Amino acid sequence: MKLKIALLPGDGIGPEVAAQAVACLQAVEEAFGHQFEFTKAPVGAIAIDQTGNPLPDDTLELCKQSDAVLFGAIGDPKYDNDPESKVRPEQGLLRLRKELGLFSNIRPVKVFPTLIDKSPLRKERIENTDFVIYRELTGGIYFGEKFLSEDGNTASDLCIYSEEEISRIAHLAFKAAKGRRKKLTLVDKANVLESSRLWRRVVTRIGESYPDVELHYLFVDNAAMQMILNPSQFDVILTENMFGDILSDEGSVIGGSIGLLPSASVGESSAMFEPIHGSYPQATGKNIANPIASILSAAMLLDHFGLDEEAAAVVRSVNKALKKGMVTPDLDPKSKHGTDDVGQFIAGHISDSDDFKGLNQENIGLGKSTII
Numbered sequence: 380m381k382l383k384i385a386l387l388p389g390d391g392i393g394p395e396v397a398a399q400a401v402a403c404l405q406a407v408e409e410a411f412g413h414q415f416e417f418t419k420a421p422v423g424a425i426a427i428d429q430t431g432n433p434l435p436d437d438t439l440e441l442c443k444q445s446d447a448v449l450f451g452a453i454g455d456p457k458y459d460n461d462p463e464s465k466v467r468p469e470q471g472l473l474r475l476r477k478e479l480g481l482f483s484n485i486r487p488v489k490v491f492p493t494l495i496d497k498s499p500l501r502k503e504r505i506e507n508t509d510f511v512i513y514r515e516l517t518g519g520i521y522f523g524e525k526f527l528s529e530d531g532n533t534a535s536d537l538c539i540y541s542e543e544e545i546s547r548i549a550h551l552a553f554k555a556a557k558g559r560r561k562k563l564t565l566v567d568k569a570n571v572l573e574s575s576r577l578w579r580r581v582v583t584r585i586g587e588s589y590p591d592v593e594l595h596y597l598f599v600d601n602a603a604m605q606m607i608l609n610p611s612q613f614d615v616i617l618t619e620n621m622f623g624d625i626l627s628d629e630g631s632v633i634g635g636s637i638g639l640l641p642s643a644s645v646g647e648s649s650a651m652f653e654p655i656h657g658s659y660p661q662a663t664g665k666n667i668a669n670p671i672a673s674i675l676s677a678a679m680l681l682d683h684f685g686l687d688e689e690a691a692a693v694v695r696s697v698n699k700a701l702k703k704g705m706v707t708p709d710l711d712p713k714s715k716h717g718t719d720d721v722g723q724f725i726a727g728h729i730s731d732s733d734d735f736k737g738l739n740q741e742n743i744g745l746g747k748s749t750i751i
């Protein structure tokens with residue numbers, strides 16, 4: 380298969396982890412005879428520094444012309460620490476998601492069996508964890524009108540959703556649940572928020588078209604607690620933008636590190652693959668960031684294009700690294716292995732043919748996560 384991939388490494392550890400994802404995709408190219416063409420472009424703080432714009436027109440155009448986008452991370456303390464700054468790296472990412480229509484952010488949460496003891500949570504609580512968060516990505520409070528009074532003493536961010544925005548992601552989430560354990564939990568704050576009550580009405584109505592999927596409702600505060608107390612109760616979680624952002628970082632604790640959690644952001648005609656973590660500025664240039672979230676995002680890219688066996692080969696190789704203790708210090712503080720060691724190991728074992736025979740998403744555990 381020929382794929383044009385826009386490579387947007389971004390800031391901080393973004394370029395370090397994205398480089399390892401590219402190495403893995405190149406290993407897949409070689410092992411399976413595909414042609415992936417990568418074109419790099421700036422986004423975030425580096426783009427502001429170069430052009431004054433966190434999402435330059437050329438970058439956006441490249442993404443629109445590509446089959447997929449592989450995204451690192453954005454964000455830089457020099458902008459985070461300056462609340463007065465009018466241009467911010469995050470605006471680049473938010474605008475990119477909006478312009479590409481990436482309304483559904485799919486974040487699978489699983490525990491690798493070899494890492495079960497690395498979790499800060501008790502083994503018996505987490506061992507059967509396997510859920511996927513469908514996070515709405517182009518609406519809600521991140522995109523609503525912002526207001527700051529002239530005296531600077533009052534501010535607001537509007538959380539606004541339309542039925543159409545809720546319904547398109549709800550259908551994706553129900554379809555995903557149908558192909559999994561047939562349970563969907565809508566997470567909201569419908570006891571307080573009008574926008575959440577709209578979510579409930581729309582999702583309840585759509586649920587009638589999926590009679591084999593059990594629909595549950597949970598307030599977000601309770602959901603945050605349940606995720607830690609009993610994560611195996613969840614199959615598909617459907618939620619709005621900000622709740623999904625926060626709950627997925629929380630979910631990453633179950634598996635042992637946020638450096639493990641990948642995501643796919645999909646829309647009608649575009650798809651972007653990105654780790655759930657940010658630019659982890661404290662680690663920039665230190666070669667300590669975990670590249671696995673980025674590498675598994677590349678596996679989700681393969682999965683998205685129907686390259687099941689290829690995705691499975693990547694995941695199998697990740698498992699091999701974890702089993703051998705080839706991990707960065709977030710998973711083992713005593714480890715001397717760097718971002719590049721882990722990435723090279725994983726890329727280097729993708730073509731181990733004995734390992735990937737007969738694999739598909741179902742038996743490697745990524746789940747049928749990117750069904751549209």
Ligand SMILES: NC(=O)C1=CN([C@@H]2O[C@H](COP(=O)(O)OP(=O)(O)OC[C@H]3O[C@@H](n4cnc5c(N)ncnc54)[C@H](O)[C@@H]3O)[C@@H](O)[C@H]2O)C=CC1
Nearest residue numbers: 452453454455459637638655656657658659660668669709
């Ligand atoms: N998608 C994106 O590009 C995102 C960007 N950001 C931006 O990133 C910057 C830093 O934000 P933070 O709140 O510190 O979030 P962060 O996700 O960058 O880091 C939070 C903590 O998670 C851990 N961590 C993150 N990535 C890791 C990795 N690959 N390996 C090992 N440990 C890892 C580290 O302990 C780190 O201190 C900010 O500018 C923020 O706006 C934050 C979240 C998402």
Ligand SMILES: CC(C)CC(=O)C(=O)O
Nearest residue numbers: 469472473624655656657
């Ligand atoms: C940096 C934000 C725009 C987004 C975020 O935290 C995320 O998508 O996980």
Ligand SMILES: [Mg+2]
Nearest residue numbers: 624625628655
């Ligand atoms: Mg986040």
